[in-house]
Amino acid sequence: MPPDDYNSPPDTDAPRPRIGDWGAAEPELDYDPDAVPVVYPVAALWCWRCGETAAPVAGRCPWCNTWTDGEPPRREPEPVRRSDDEPEDDWHTDTARYAIPVRRPYPIPPVVIVVLAYFGLLGTLVVCSVIAALRGATTTDEIQEAQAFVEVASTLLTLVSLALVWSRARQKVPDGTMALTWVTSVPVLFALLCLNLLFFTFLRELLRPLGVIEPERMKMTLATVLLICVQPAIVEELFFRQMTLGVLRKSMNMHLAVWLTAAAFAAAHLGNILGMPYLFLVGAFLGYARVYGGLTLAMVLHFVHNFAVVAYDAWR
Structure with missing residues (x-):
């Protein structure tokens, strides 16, 4: 009589299921929606265009808004909380949204x-x-x-x-x-x-022979x-x-x-x-x-x- 595959003990030599395989259990992530994001210090860089030395904001010089040389350290954008009158977002209801601060434009350049x-x-x-x-x-x-x-x-x-x-x-x-x-x-x-x-x-x-009058002292x-x-x-x-x-x-x-x-x-x-x-x-x-x-x-x-x-x- 063939062995019962459904009731037999698992084969220890068989490969274990990987994440993403059908029927594999997904690991639980330790996620805290109220946690404060970690902001790493940003090194000051010299801007090739305006000559200023400052920490880049989103990869740009905060003085002239040009891209900095190399691969600058990224700065976490500032959190922007959702107001109560905004519509609910099914995907990000418990997390803070983020936006890069933008310089207010001048009425006249x-x-x-x-x-x-x-x-x-x-x-x-x-x-x-x-x-x-x-x-x-x-x-x-x-x-x-x-x-x-x-x-x-x-x-x-x-x-x-x-x-x-x-x-x-x-x-x-x-x-x-x-x-x-x-x-x-x-x-x-x-x-x-x-x-x-x-x-x-x-x-x-040079101008004296031409008759140019010398200005008064x-x-x-x-x-x-x-x-x-x-x-x-x-x-x-x-x-x-x-x-x-x-x-x-x-x-x-x-x-x-x-x-x-x-x-x-x-x-x-x-x-x-x-x-x-x-x-x-x-x-x-x-x-x-x-x-x-x-x-x-x-x-x-x-x-x-x-x-x-x-x-x-x-x-x-």
């Missing part, structure tokens, strides 16, 4: 605000120059009065436009670069001042220091190195943003067309000083540069 502010600045300079020419402003007091009006208008324009894009214009100085940048900026500034002396001396000697007065040294060191740095450079760094490579800002800075000096090549280099120097040394360093260097130029022109 920050780049557009920067471009409009820049052309507004140029328009203020042109209009004021035309009014001063029509009024026949030739004395030092009349020229300083027109210059004061331009600087008040540029200050208001800078503060308003910077307030509109402040969260986009913020810049973080890389760790460990500030002290070195402060130290190395002193000899670089001295070299630029020497280049300034040679450049404008060469221009005067500046006088070291309180009004001159405020209008040429203090106000540009603060307002121009806020406009170009904080707002313009900060916004451009979120849209392109950091070095390209520095040199584009330097070009805009040089072109804004409409009253010194011959000095634009030199001002282009100064703008790049101040841009890198802002990136690696902070806004205060850029303001101090700008003030020292202008003060040295005014002092040399007054006492030479």
Whole structure:
């Protein structure tokens, strides 16, 4: 009589059923829907486009939203709890849903605000120059009065436009670069001042045979220091190195943003067309000083540069 397969003891040599086989028992999972998800620390990475060093969010730079290099550590998204008035979900009724935090969009793109502010600045300079020419402003007091009006208008324009894009214009100085940048900026500034002396001396000697009248020397007065040294060191740095450079760094490579800002800075000096090549280099120097040394360093260097130029022109 053949053995009864249904009542015989199991064969120990027979292969055991695997998970997924028909009739195999599924293992019970120890799952707690109320458990808090574990968030592992995320290493800070250097962004190739904006030059910032920060922990990536969902594989993207939190400053410019570009993909970071390599395979960055993943960050667990923030939990978003379902409200009571939402329809029930048969599959996820007991678990928290997750969403990646998204930056709130601007009503007007920050780049557009920067471009409009820049052309507004140029328009203020042109209009004021035309009014001063029509009024026949030739004395030092009349020229300083027109210059004061331009600087008040540029200050208001800078503060308003910077307030509109402040969260986009913020810049973080890389760790460990500030002290070195402060130290190395002193000899670089001295070299630029020497280049300034040679450049404008060469221009005067080149234009003298052509009958070009040499501009009147500046006088070291309180009004001159405020209008040429203090106000540009603060307002121009806020406009170009904080707002313009900060916004451009979120849209392109950091070095390209520095040199584009330097070009805009040089072109804004409409009253010194011959000095634009030199001002282009100064703008790049101040841009890198802002990136690696902070806004205060850029303001101090700008003030020292202008003060040295005014002092040399007054006492030479």
